[in-house]
Amino acid sequence: MLSKIFEALYNKAFVNIVTDDNFTKVYIEIVSKKGLLSSVKDVFETESIGEDMQEFISSYISQTPYTYISVLDTSMRQGAIPTCSRNRMDYFYDISGCEHKCYANKWTYYTYIDEIYKLEERYKGLGLDLIFSPFVVLANFFKDKIDTYMAMYILILDGYMALAVFDNSELLYAEYIDTKHIQESEDILSDDMSSDLDDNIDLDDVAVDNVEDIESLDDFADIEDLDSLEDIDEFSESKDIEEELQVEAEEEVEVNSSFGDDYNRFTMIQNSINHFYKDERYNSQFIETAYIADNVGISGDLKKYLEEEMFLSVYVRKIDVVSEICDLAKLEIGV
């Protein structure tokens, strides 16, 4: 009772930290009962908590005892599985030694407990209140789409990607991908790339096996039909007009990503989709649309690759992950 009174009297400080490849983004919001009082964002070129970063955060958290420090879990050994049933979890992934949470009683996200300990150890000086999974960030960011569309959703961070396939809010597949070290293993991958590409997209093989598909391909081969708009209607049905309008409005996108980075990302997405299609454990469905939450400023190349190579309708939304984490923290605390 007394604590509730004190809580109402004091402002709350939400400190949100995302550690990317070589730098750390810190976003702080000071919130009163009436609403947002102030917010500040800063980027520190270090992965660890330096003195300047500690000083910056301490200057805000010293103002109120009600401080909530949230971080994004960027550890490699995390993921999400399409069940909340404890019995079925092991079918998808051995989650012993993992901390796991069920999302909306539909799917589960997990990470290793020792990774949580590592995070707690890293933020020992400041203290740590909340650790969020990138899959939760992704699910909340695309909540409007996930509930109504069957699509692939990708959260692109600097060095990491969280990829998930949802069908009307049901998770079909999820993978957390490290793109940071892809450059190091690029040489190894490049040897197999051509064969991988062949393996990944076996649309020709699939079509050959099915006689009806062959017939439809015959129709498809008719150049005259291709020119008619009626035949293209099937494709246009899957278009997300609302999203396209939104993307047009956000046309001015800051590009920070290089061609190589985007190509690597494309490769990893392709591998991941291939895995989704081939792995019998997952309820494979043909993906036609991809929604990308872009936190790094990808170039148009990734979208182009995905559209041209994988025939996906791709929509890119800019995301500020630290702000999203802040929103999650506020939801969690109940502000």
Place this chain on the structure above:
Amino acid sequence: MKYSYINPRKKSIFTPELQLLLTFFSVAFFMLIATYMFLVFKDYRFVKDKSDILKERTDLNSSIFTMNKKIAFIEKESMLAEKIYTKNAVLKDSISNLFDLVPQRITLSQASLLKNGLILYGITPNKDIYNFMLQAPLRSIFQKSYSSFYPAKNGWLRFVSTNYMGESDVRVNDADSPEELIGEN
């Protein structure tokens, strides 16, 4: 809905610095209260002791007054006892002297010692023995002395000797005056 892998730490406005400050203030406040309570208690005890002492003093004064009264009474009793003792001693000496006065041949049957006189009843063989052996010493002691005789059956004489020291007559069996009767010798 809970999204985080971990639960937020318990938040409290009582930071370690504030806790230290509050501890110091609490101790100081406690000491102040304790001192105040001690003083209030001592004051209460002092007032109570004072009241008890005043009551005790009143009791003692009352007791002293009673004892003084008793002492005065005892002193009076003592004085009276001493007076009686002296008087008795004088009386004893007087009786002793009286009996010393009476010769062997005269027998006293009754003696009345008055405040200022003496009445003797007795038997004498004859008047001469009485006059010479008893009358003479009585006259030397008393200012007035009267004697009367009447004969007894055996031929002796019964006598009544009335002696007094003042001018007034000796009154026998006077209720107002102390009187001593002495049986037959």
